[in-house]
Amino acid sequence: xxxxxxxxxxxxxxxGVTITLTVTPGPPWVAGQTITLKAVVMQDSTPWDGAYxxxxxxxxxxxxxxxxxxxVVTDINGVATFSWQIPWTLSGVKIPGQTNNFFAxxxxxxxxxxxxxxxxxxxxxxxxxxxxGKATAGVPFTVSGKLEYEYxxxxxxxxGGMTISLFYDSTTIANTTTASDGSYSYPVTISKPxxxxxxxxxxxxxxxxxxxxxxxxxxxxxxxTLGSEGGGGAPSGGGGISTPLLxxxxxxxxxxxxxxxxxxxxxxxx
Numbered sequence: 001x002x003x004x005x006x007x008x009x010x011x012x013x014x015x016g017v018t019i020t021l022t023v024t025p026g027p028p029w030v031a032g033q034t035i036t037l038k039a040v041v042m043q044d045s046t047p048w049d050g051a052y053x054x055x056x057x058x059x060x061x062x063x064x065x066x067x068x069x070x071x072v073v074t075d076i077n078g079v080a081t082f083s084w085q086i087p088w089t090l091s092g093v094k095i096p097g098q099t100n101n102f103f104a105x106x107x108x109x110x111x112x113x114x115x116x117x118x119x120x121x122x123x124x125x126x127x128x129x130x131x132x133g134k135a136t137a138g139v140p141f142t143v144s145g146k147l148e149y150e151y152x153x154x155x156x157x158x159x160g161g162m163t164i165s166l167f168y169d170s171t172t173i174a175n176t177t178t179a180s181d182g183s184y185s186y187p188v189t190i191s192k193p194x195x196x197x198x199x200x201x202x203x204x205x206x207x208x209x210x211x212x213x214x215x216x217x218x219x220x221x222x223x224x225t226l227g228s229e230g231g232g233g234a235p236s237g238g239g240g241i242s243t244p245l246l247x248x249x250x251x252x253x254x255x256x257x258x259x260x261x262x263x264x265x266x267x268x269x270x
Contacts, residue, residue, distance in 0.1 A: 018042045019053070019113035021104045027118020028207050030218045031096040031150070034085045037069075039104035039113055040078050047078025052107040055082050057090070057100055066091050071107055080104070086120060088152050096122045097216050119207055121218040123150040126164070128200040128224040137193045143224075144185040147178050147202055149217055158182020159217065162205060168196040198224045 020040045029035060037055050041048040051074045058065030068090070072080040087095055100120055104113040128145040135141040143166060148156040160180035166173040168190060176186045190196060204219035 016044055017048070017106055017109050017111045019104050019106055019111055021102065021113040021116055023102055023116045023118075027116075027120075028204075028216070028218070029086055029118060029120045030123050031086050031088050031120060032123060032153075034083055037082045037084065037102060037104065039072075039074075039080045041074050041080065041106055042078055047076065048074055048106075049076045049078060050074060051078070051080070053080040053104050054107055055084070055102065055104050057095075057102055059093070059098055059100060065101070065103065066093075096120045119216050121204065121207065121216040124148065124159075124202060124204075124217050124220040125150075125156070126200055126202050126220040126222040128198060128222040130198065130224065135190070138189060138191050140187040140189045142185055143173075143188050143198055143200075144183065145200055145222065147182045147184070147220075149215075159215070162202060162217070165201045165203070167199040167201070200224075 018041075020042075022038050024036050024038070039053045039055070041051045041053060052071040053074060054067055054071055055069040056065035057068050068084055069082045072082050074080045089095065098120065099117060101115040101117045103115050105111065124147060126145060126147050128143065130141060130143050132141060145164075147159055147162055147164065149159050150156050158178070158181040160178050160182060162178045162182075163175050164178060164184050165175050166186055166188065168188070173188055174186060176184050178184045184200075188198075199221065200223075201221045202217075202219055204217055206216035207219075
């Protein structure tokens, strides 16, 4: 039996798949912070409804990543979102203290999104205090406090060699450096009598440049107000507010009145 030639044709449309990833808020991030990853999956110019997306994290120098989600299904707009609280440790790897990449992948096609890269910092907290609620204009008084970082969940340690900037109101006092235990102390002199708010600022460390000691620290700010003379709000025993203030990249206010500078009293001899 012999057969003649035959052929059949049909048409098929092949679409390209693209994934665009965004992460909010943007970097730098802080351990313990919750971020939202959003992937938009497109088949050419059409949103892909019902696609399966998995979200990943990888170290900037690592060849592969660690999945941080299961399969997330896209909606009618081709959007899949996933909220994630950044841990201190993931699969035995310390997360803060390094630069990380986030990316998304469509499960059935293995198409990968763009990388969103940024540094993940350790949270910090900063305290500020003074021994008295009243000072004399032109006479030094000491401002002190401590900088700590959360090196693991609810575990804090002082960190030395960091720069703390001191202010009263909007006036710069000076920069000082923390000791090995994270403490700082600085003599402050304000020449003009009045009511002032003292502020200590830690601008963060390792956020804008690369280095190898793995100690990326988030910024923090502490403000101190103390009871004013005659205002009934002075701390008992004449002590300042020295309770550490937990700040995750924000501003903390110590509760109280205001620091008051008094004029020197001049006694004339007869």
